[in-house]
Amino acid sequence: MARIVNIALNTFRESIRGKLLYIALVFGAVMIISTYILSPLSVGAAKDKIITDVGLAFISFFGVMTAVVTGSTLVYKEIDKRAVYMVLTRPVSRLEYLVGKFLGIMAVLVLMVAIMSVLMGIVVVLGGGSLTGGILAAIFLSILEMAVICSIVLFFSTFTTPALSFFFTLCFFVAGSLSGDLRVFAQKFGSGTMKFIMDVFYYVLPNLRLFNLRNEAVHQVAIQYSDILLTTVYAVVYCAVIIYFSYLVFRKREFV
Amino acid sequence: MDILSVENIRKSFRNNFSFGKYEVLHDVSFFAGEGEILGFLGPNGAGKTTIIKIIMGLIKPDSGSVRILGGPVSDRETKRVIGFLPENPFFYPHLTLGEFLIFCAKMSGMKGKSLGSRIESVIEQVGLAGQKEKRLSGFSKGMTQRAGLAQAVLHDPDLLILDEPFSGLDPLGRKIIRDFLLELKARGKTIFFSSHILSDMEALCDSAYIIREGVIVRHVGLDEVFKMGEGKVEITARGYPLGLDGEIGKFINSEERLGGETFIVVNRQEYVRSVIQHLLNNGADILKVVGVKSTLEEIFVNEIGLQVTESKNGFMGKKKVAERKEKIWQG
Ligand SMILES: Nc1ncnc2c1ncn2[C@@H]1O[C@H](COP(=O)(O)OP(=O)(O)OP(=O)(O)O)[C@@H](O)[C@H]1O
Ligand SMILES: [Mg+2]
16 A cells, blocks of 8 residues: 555656646636636626536546546656666556556646636636535546546556557547437437447446536536435446556566 | 576567567576676677566566576565666656655665665765755766666665666766675675676676577686686797797797787796797797786677677577587586
């Protein structure tokens, strides 16, 4: 455990000293603040709703992008430049290494989301809205979504290049956001095989729709905390399975 | 017990542009006993780094086994007692030297209050005092090499595996590291290192393995290195008819004329007087008389150079290398 924490802390430190995080953060901040500046253009009553809606979307978008970019380059660079030798030749298992990397990236993402959320909170209050439990829940689920994406990108980065990891993970992201719809669609109109394929997709791909509570937050629909708990369990299990698959690949890997 | 035993390792890499594979290590075996410094010598591309990576478990051999203190390298306990310096090391660039060493120490399972002072003293030993707060991205090649050595010895391992530890070091740095390694040896540590720098090998090793094209062609003990030249004397002379034969010829190892000067190597010390007498009688001027010390370099060049000329006469396949190896072990 101490070793995992050590790797995670090191990953965190490396990342926050790199440029990437700042770029993402500055962009995110600018976007969120711009919603405040642009919101007067919208029609009166909906103003705070728009700020909340767009703000949450930006947090999710920049978080996911940071997860994909960091995840696809971090491990790859470490292997490519051989920094990984320093870790793997010490009494550390390759699983511990991967878990440490994952947690380190997640720590970075949580920090980033926290900063953007505070900014958004300020903007929402200035725009006349109020901070609700719904907004917090939406942000929390956003982070879970980032975790799922992070585990997927980590899986790809154990055996392929950053560009391909990036591409594959984005495919997963898009397909994962649509898989629920596609399944419903197939069940209504598709043939038998089509239904079967969509069922497989539905269970293999992460069901990212579950992590989207933004509409509920904006329209202040009452949230079911039991749903959030279930979604959390789903995310944790999904991440664990994917990280274990990554380990199965990584275990066999040669570092030439 | 052997601290390190490498037995019958074979390894091939995939050809990039075709489906074939080519073997880069052909049945490599060697051993290191406790408290030994073992050198690993070979031309570029001989397979030194490949075997070191296999020892460290970074790549897997096609066949054969590596045991460290009797256990496989994949064991956590085994890894705890090894220190490793890779070829051209690279570390996390955003960390400072101090942060990096703390990270390494913790990864090796070290903890507690003594950690700080241990790190200080290791930094001192590799000659990086005062650089602790500096980021590794700002380190020069030699400084990186020293940092690499620091992380390798940090947890006081019993076995050190070093891939070209002297590359990029200035003369002072080399001396510091040499002395440091000798000190570790005095404390009973086993050291295995590869290098091209023969003088470092001579200064440090108990014995050296010479590898060429993935085959260990020779195991030279260092006393052997000195013995080979023992007692031989080289006389430089001028102005006598070439060809020392007959009675005197028996004392002569070689006679070579270069320009106006002739270099004569006499077999043994006690013959020197007679040979000089003979030369003087034949009207020669004696220019110089020196004792000969055969160096590792000579052996190396001999071993490698010989085979290079051999392969000029046709491609020397694996079989021939194997035959040659056979001969060496027998001879
Ligand atoms: N990843 C790889 N893929 C294919 N071939 C490789 C790979 N790594 C090494 N080789 C080949 O294996 C052989 C041995 O390489 P190795 O790096 O072990 O040599 P070396 O003795 O360390 O050389 P040097 O003194 O230059 O460091 C070379 O012929 C090299 O081309
Ligand atoms: Mg090498």
